[in-house]
Amino acid sequence: MSALTLRAVSKSFGGVLxxxxxxxxxxxxxxxxxxxxxxxxxTTVVNVITGIVKPTAGRIAAGExxxxxxxxxxxxxxxxxxxxxxxxxxxxxxxxxxxxxxxxRHETTSLLANLCGLxxxxxxxxxxxxxxxxxxxxxxxxxxxxxxxxxxxxGHQRRVEMMRAIAAAPEFLLLDEPVAGMNQVEADxxxxxxxxxxxxxxxxxxxEHNVSFVMDLCETIHVMNTGRLIAHGTADEVARDPAVIEAxxxx
Amino acid sequence: xxxxLSYLPYVDxxxxxxxxxxxxxxxxxxxxxxxxxxxFASLGxxxxxxxxxxxxxxxxxxxxxxxxxxxxxxxxxxxxLARLRGHFQxxxxxxxxxxxxxxxxHFDHFTGGPAGINGLPKLVGTWELVxxxxxxxxxxxxxxxxxxxxxxxxxxxxxxxxxxxxxxxxRYHRLAFALSAGIAGLCGGLAAFNSYTIEPQxxxxxxxxxxxxxxxxxxxxxxxxxxxxxxxxVLLPELARPLSDNRFLLQGALLILVITFLPQGxxxxxxxxxxxAGSGRKGGPEIVRTPAA
Amino acid sequence: MLAQQILNGVVVGAVYAxxxxxFTLVYGVQKILNLAHGGLFMWGALIGLGxxxxxxxxxxxxxxxxxxxxxxxxxxxxxxxxxxxxxxxxDDLSTLVAAIGANLILVNMAQQATNSQILGFPFGTFPIxxxxxxxxxxSLQTLVILGCVAVLVTLLVFYLFRTRFGAEVRxxxxxxxxxxxxxxxxxxxxxxxxxxxxxxxxxxxVILGVAFNSVxxxxxxxxxxxxxxxxxxxxxxxxPGAVAxxxxxxxxxxxxxxxxxxxxxxxxxxxxxxxxxxxxxTGLFQGFETEMRRA
Numbered sequence: 097m098s099a100l101t102l103r104a105v106s107k108s109f110g111g112v113l114x115x116x117x118x119x120x121x122x123x124x125x126x127x128x129x130x131x132x133x134x135x136x137x138x139t140t141v142v143n144v145i146t147g148i149v150k151p152t153a154g155r156i157a158a159g160e161x162x163x164x165x166x167x168x169x170x171x172x173x174x175x176x177x178x179x180x181x182x183x184x185x186x187x188x189x190x191x192x193x194x195x196x197x198x199x200x201r202h203e204t205t206s207l208l209a210n211l212c213g214l215x216x217x218x219x220x221x222x223x224x225x226x227x228x229x230x231x232x233x234x235x236x237x238x239x240x241x242x243x244x245x246x247x248x249x250x251g252h253q254r255r256v257e258m259m260r261a262i263a264a265a266p267e268f269l270l271l272d273e274p275v276a277g278m279n280q281v282e283a284d285x286x287x288x289x290x291x292x293x294x295x296x297x298x299x300x301x302x303x304e305h306n307v308s309f310v311m312d313l314c315e316t317i318h319v320m321n322t323g324r325l326i327a328h329g330t331a332d333e334v335a336r337d338p339a340v341i342e343a344x345x346x347x
Numbered sequence: 348x349x350x351x352l353s354y355l356p357y358v359d360x361x362x363x364x365x366x367x368x369x370x371x372x373x374x375x376x377x378x379x380x381x382x383x384x385x386x387f388a389s390l391g392x393x394x395x396x397x398x399x400x401x402x403x404x405x406x407x408x409x410x411x412x413x414x415x416x417x418x419x420x421x422x423x424x425x426x427x428l429a430r431l432r433g434h435f436q437x438x439x440x441x442x443x444x445x446x447x448x449x450x451x452x453h454f455d456h457f458t459g460g461p462a463g464i465n466g467l468p469k470l471v472g473t474w475e476l477v478x479x480x481x482x483x484x485x486x487x488x489x490x491x492x493x494x495x496x497x498x499x500x501x502x503x504x505x506x507x508x509x510x511x512x513x514x515x516x517x518r519y520h521r522l523a524f525a526l527s528a529g530i531a532g533l534c535g536g537l538a539a540f541n542s543y544t545i546e547p548q549x550x551x552x553x554x555x556x557x558x559x560x561x562x563x564x565x566x567x568x569x570x571x572x573x574x575x576x577x578x579x580x581v582l583l584p585e586l587a588r589p590l591s592d593n594r595f596l597l598q599g600a601l602l603i604l605v606i607t608f609l610p611q612g613x614x615x616x617x618x619x620x621x622x623x624a625g626s627g628r629k630g631g632p633e634i635v636r637t638p639a640a
Numbered sequence: 641m642l643a644q645q646i647l648n649g650v651v652v653g654a655v656y657a658x659x660x661x662x663f664t665l666v667y668g669v670q671k672i673l674n675l676a677h678g679g680l681f682m683w684g685a686l687i688g689l690g691x692x693x694x695x696x697x698x699x700x701x702x703x704x705x706x707x708x709x710x711x712x713x714x715x716x717x718x719x720x721x722x723x724x725x726x727x728x729x730x731d732d733l734s735t736l737v738a739a740i741g742a743n744l745i746l747v748n749m750a751q752q753a754t755n756s757q758i759l760g761f762p763f764g765t766f767p768i769x770x771x772x773x774x775x776x777x778x779s780l781q782t783l784v785i786l787g788c789v790a791v792l793v794t795l796l797v798f799y800l801f802r803t804r805f806g807a808e809v810r811x812x813x814x815x816x817x818x819x820x821x822x823x824x825x826x827x828x829x830x831x832x833x834x835x836x837x838x839x840x841x842x843x844x845x846v847i848l849g850v851a852f853n854s855v856x857x858x859x860x861x862x863x864x865x866x867x868x869x870x871x872x873x874x875x876x877x878x879x880p881g882a883v884a885x886x887x888x889x890x891x892x893x894x895x896x897x898x899x900x901x902x903x904x905x906x907x908x909x910x911x912x913x914x915x916x917x918x919x920x921x922t923g924l925f926q927g928f929e930t931e932m933r934r935a
Contacts, residue, residue, distance in 0.1 A: 599742060
């Protein structure tokens with residue numbers, strides 16, 4: 097797949113136009129940034145792409161897959177994964193189980209097989225667990241495998257969320273403020289992981305308030321304000337753009 | 348030996364109650380706010396009873412038919428009900444239970460009306476009931492550890508996250524309705540052939556309360572919970588005469604106390620205490636004993 | 641004939657509305673589906689009956705005492721069943737179960753008090769006067785019931801929209817957290833709403849108990865069903881919605897009983913309820929704060 101594309105996407109809630117005529121690309125293998133002041137509509141963009149809300153106008157596609165108007169689960173099954181602004185883990189389950197849930201779209205066993213408890217079901221579960229452990233190793237979280245998800249520190253919980261999102265090898269990954277509330281060291285750690293994921297071929301959309309973090313990682317940055325795209329380009333171009341400066345600092 | 352035999356009716360009651368409670372349990376596991384087990388139980392019981400009494404269907408087939416009817420009803424009801432959430436779904440399922448009671452009361456040439464159906468043969472004994480509960484408990488324990496259990500768990504805790512992982516909430520809710528209704532219908536059919544008569548009111552609000560109460564009292568995380576909860580509800584009033592005269596008061600007070608002070612239920616609460624004592628004050632993250640799936 | 645049925649329906653519907661108002665108030669303010677509301681209604685009727693038969697007081701005194709007592713019961717409900725739960729952050733299922741538990745206790749106590757019998761008011765409790773107005777049969781009872789309901793509803797509206805207490809209640813309904821910041825004590829608001837809900841339910845209990853001359857421990861359950869339909873139709877937390885929906889329900893029910901069968905009336909009502917939940921769960925009116933829970 098070459099890119100996840102949005103063309104002239106708009107979303108209004110009642111009378112409020114949260115997103116207006118937005119077009120952007122999320123190319124595979126690259127990290128694309130999306131920044132903007134609070135209330136600019138960034139999370140709405142993610143919700144529209146992932147099907148939680150239906151766009152009022154416009155088209156969304158991932159390669160040839162038409163995503164406009166599809167259900168969230170269908171969009172997820174097409175290979176679009178996301179993380180959430182607020183951490184949403186399954187709190188009373190272990191870290192390993194939280195990651196294993198992420199493999200759902202790779203399940204090949206039928207509902208009937210699961211109901212009967214056939215051997216294929218257990219083999220599949222063991223395979224998922226093995227893959228989950230591999231992910232835990234990669235993220236240096238192996239010692240937390242059996243720990244309760246909500247007993248972890250904030251930074252570690254973010255990692256679990258990340259692992260769950262990439263478990264089923266998505267083509268595109270939408271990150272909604274993934275390093276909010278982290279210190280520089282933790283954030284840089286995650287940043288390195290994002291680079292590695294992009295190197296693996298995943299197209300990443302990075303939404304963040306931490307502007308320097310975004311400038312560091314992203315080749316292309318889009319800037320939103322009050323639902324519209326006001327600028328896009330490289331980090332330097334965007335930093336010098338007068339519209340962007342005005343949006344952030346006021347005039 | 349006689350003393351032992353005199354306890355059999357209690358075992359029967361606990362088994363039948365556990366069946367209804369397990370039906371409620373699987374609905375809650377999947378994140379359904381459905382309280383409709385009593386209605387599906389009624390469908391199963393009446394179908395089995397009518398099949399045997401009117402159409403001379405052999406008992407085993409009659410119970411099977413009852414189960415099928417209840418399951419189909421569950422799948423049909425899931426279509427409109429799955430679109431509701433929270434309180435709204437709860438109210439709709441309560442309404443469903445009452446509709447079944449009304450229908451059973453009304454179509455009296457078929458169902459015997461308020462007097463119900465009498466003279467049912469007692470073909471289901473304690474052994475069959477114990478086997479039934481054990482089989483259902485084992486079945487639920489198994490599917491909890493499969494992909495179905497993983498999906499249910501995700502949907503139950505956070506259905507938006509579940510959908511973002513590609514889990515079709517509608518599909519799994521249909522499955523949960525089917526399972527819940529089927530088990531309730533099977534239990535109803537077995538109960539019909541265990542107790543000589545069935546009448547509409549026994550599948551009303553009282554049974555609804557018992558089913559949800561047993562699960563909340565006993566615990567919602569493992570199949571042991573509903574069974575323990577049912578046992579307490581059945582046995583506690585029998586401990587003393589004043590208790591059995593005020594059965595409802597006891598149940599009501601238990602419900603309020605448990606939901607306030609021990610919301611996870613007895614089985615889970617005990618497990619939590621033991622785990623906390625085990626992992627102790629080492630300061631490490633709390634360990635989850637066994638993987639769920 | 642039709643007009644007569646409609647009149648009957650309006651009278652019954654008015655009482656249904658009175659009952660539903662308490663239910664919708666509690667939900668609108670505290671987001672609690674108080675399934676024990678029927679129990680308050682039933683105890684209002686029992687206490688009213690007791691006042692007439694044991695204390696030998698006239699009916700209007702019985703009504704007042706029953707309202708106060710049922711209101712007090714409402715406060716007890718809030719204190720014993722819901723306050724602790726709120727402190728421990730109970731979820732939707734928990735409050736529902738606590739309400740079920742409280743109802744069980746109320747019903748059980750009523751069973752003991754009445755020995756599971758159906759009781760009636762003594763003959764002559766309410767004087768019988770009948771007039772013919774424009775071809776309709778109108779009894780004194782009809783007028784008194786309509787009058788009582790009108791007075792109580794007016795008092796409620798006055799309280800909610802013209803007093804400071806009412807403003808606090810409405811503020812908490814919209815946002816408990818903000819109300820606290822504004823210096824409002826939600827605890828006292830919760831007590832007020834439960835008192836009012838109990839009093840209204842108790843009044844409805846006495847009225848219907850006298851009108852149908854039947855008081856029993858299980859008279860609350862069918863009322864709850866009607867309350868469900870009314871709040872779904874009229875909107876959770878909406879006062880005008882509850883009144884309008886109550887009247888509509890009363891009329892529809894009277895017509896259904898007259899022209900169809902009486903026991904199917906209940907079935908039909910449940911069916912309507914499910915249909916409404918599917919089509920428009922938020923009801924026809926805006927409540928203090930409507931909460932649409934749809935997938």
